[in-house]
Amino acid sequence: MIEAALRVFADRGYDRATVREIARRARVDPALLYHYFAGKAGLFVAAVQARVQPPDRSQVPAGETLAQTAARLVRTALARWGTDARAVPFVALLRGAMSDPAAATLLRGVLERDLLPHLRARLGPGAAALRMGLVAAQLLGLGTVRYVLRLEPVASLPLEELALLAAPAIARALRASPRGAAPRSARVLSGARS
Amino acid sequence: MIEAALRVFADRGYDRATVREIARRARVDPALLYHYFAGKAGLFVAAVQARVQPPDRSQVPAGETLAQTAARLVRTALARWGTDARAVPFVALLRGAMSDPAAATLLRGVLERDLLPHLRARLGPGAAALRMGLVAAQLLGLGTVRYVLRLEPVASLPLEELALLAAPAIARALRASPRGAAPRSARVLSGARS
DNA sequence: TCAATGGTTCAACGCGCGTTGAATTACGGC
DNA sequence: GCCGTAATTCAACGCGCGTTGAACCATTGA
Numbered sequence: 464m465i466e467a468a469l470r471v472f473a474d475r476g477y478d479r480a481t482v483r484e485i486a487r488r489a490r491v492d493p494a495l496l497y498h499y500f501a502g503k504a505g506l507f508v509a510a511v512q513a514r515v516q517p518p519d520r521s522q523v524p525a526g527e528t529l530a531q532t533a534a535r536l537v538r539t540a541l542a543r544w545g546t547d548a549r550a551v552p553f554v555a556l557l558r559g560a561m562s563d564p565a566a567a568t569l570l571r572g573v574l575e576r577d578l579l580p581h582l583r584a585r586l587g588p589g590a591a592a593l594r595m596g597l598v599a600a601q602l603l604g605l606g607t608v609r610y611v612l613r614l615e616p617v618a619s620l621p622l623e624e625l626a627l628l629a630a631p632a633i634a635r636a637l638r639a640s641p642r643g644a645a646p647r648s649a650r651v652l653s654g655a656r657s
Numbered sequence: 658m659i660e661a662a663l664r665v666f667a668d669r670g671y672d673r674a675t676v677r678e679i680a681r682r683a684r685v686d687p688a689l690l691y692h693y694f695a696g697k698a699g700l701f702v703a704a705v706q707a708r709v710q711p712p713d714r715s716q717v718p719a720g721e722t723l724a725q726t727a728a729r730l731v732r733t734a735l736a737r738w739g740t741d742a743r744a745v746p747f748v749a750l751l752r753g754a755m756s757d758p759a760a761a762t763l764l765r766g767v768l769e770r771d772l773l774p775h776l777r778a779r780l781g782p783g784a785a786a787l788r789m790g791l792v793a794a795q796l797l798g799l800g801t802v803r804y805v806l807r808l809e810p811v812a813s814l815p816l817e818e819l820a821l822l823a824a825p826a827i828a829r830a831l832r833a834s835p836r837g838a839a840p841r842s843a844r845v846l847s848g849a850r851s
Numbered sequence: 852t853c854a855a856t857g858g859t860t861c862a863a864c865g866c867g868c869g870t871t872g873a874a875t876t877a878c879g880g881c
Numbered sequence: 882g883c884c885g886t887a888a889t890t891c892a893a894c895g896c897g898c899g900t901t902g903a904a905c906c907a908t909t910g911a
Binding site: 609617636 | 798802
Binding site: 685686687688689692 | 888889890891
């Protein structure tokens with residue numbers, strides 16, 4: 464039932480996923496879903512929380528290198544989104560968050576609970592929130608391009624290979640810019656005219 | 658009329674945007690939209706193409722540095738998405754692409770037409786397609802985090818500041834990994850256990 | 852054997868949506 | 882002033898959705 468819900472939510476997006484189709488796929492009457500869950504929204508929350516919430520309680524390793532942190536983030540993110548190419552639970556949550564404000568709040572909560580602690584260990588609490596935004600942008604963007612937009616060749620790349628390709632940029636987003644870097648970039652940004 | 662459509666599509670997403678609400682905001686009868694455009698989908702395409710399609714035909718500057726390329730991409734992307742914090746046309750297209758497969762195709766086309774040429778000048782055609790996916794992931798991810806999820810502090814950051822923060826990671830995604838980098842990262846990726 | 856309880860289905864309601872074709876108004880050439 | 886044409890509105894259709902309350906069925910404990 465939750466299986467079917469996740470599948471349909473991922474395939475169609477929150478709004479286009481109909482309770483009737485979920486019920487059909489689960490070989491159940493639609494009314495049964497209303498007996499167990501509080502409507503469509505409740506079913507979505509239950510389905511997502513059952514699968515996206517952390518199945519691991521691993522501690523943040525101390526003293527790892529920056530590249531190690533980045534690689535670990537990509538790996539756990541990809542693993543949690545789903546082991547196969549469909550990435551069902553992750554896509555369901557992402558697409559839901561794009562449609563429904565409540566689902567967006569849910570996704571924000573997931574990010575803060577699952578991603579933020581890994582950065583707090585490395586950066587101060589203030590910087591961690593900012594860096595989390597940048598890292599989350601990359602992870603969500605990767606999922607969007609690969610699983611929703613299905614933009615080639617990223618969509619068909621083996622997962623390991625994509626992780627290797629994406630890790631360096633994520634590592635770069637993790638590193639707080641040194642004081643001197645911003646002004647130089649600023650000059651480039653506003654002055655690059657050809 | 659197109660103004661109103663973009664606004665509603667951006668605020669509500671494609672599926673929740675109703676023709677009636679767009680008409681109400683444009684102070685027009687819903688049926689009028691069907692006279693000028695071919696239904697809701699046609700209205701979406703017309704609205705997006707009117708505003709997201711390139712208003713500039715600037716050539717790709719030759720011989721610019723990597724950082725310059727990255728900064729230029731961020732700047733033109735942010736500028737094209739919309740000058741103010743709402744980023745109306747971009748959000749409309751992004752959210753539409755998450756809901757409607759046809760809109761996803763439209764977004765893929767926009768990326769290929771607007772982003773790909775900038776990378777072809779720097780990398781070979783094959784590598785350009787792959788790198789475009791990684792860069793697109795970052796740009797779309799930034800838009801998602803800032804304008805849809807409204808994750809703080811990224812959502813409230815001045816646009817220039819965000820561009821400066823994001824540019825280095827995008828530059829890193831632009832650079833094709835040297836041959837030796839992949840195996841080392843692979844070892845880190847699979848071996849980082851603490 | 853029977854009542855009770857929890858799981859499951861049936862049938863339907865009401866709403867709001869996208870959409871349409873006819874009716875109405877505004878407007879420009881003669 | 883009149884007519885043809887375009888712009889705009891009116892009124893309504895049909896559909897599929899989320900949702901609901903009552904009915905049905907199976908299991909179980911006394």
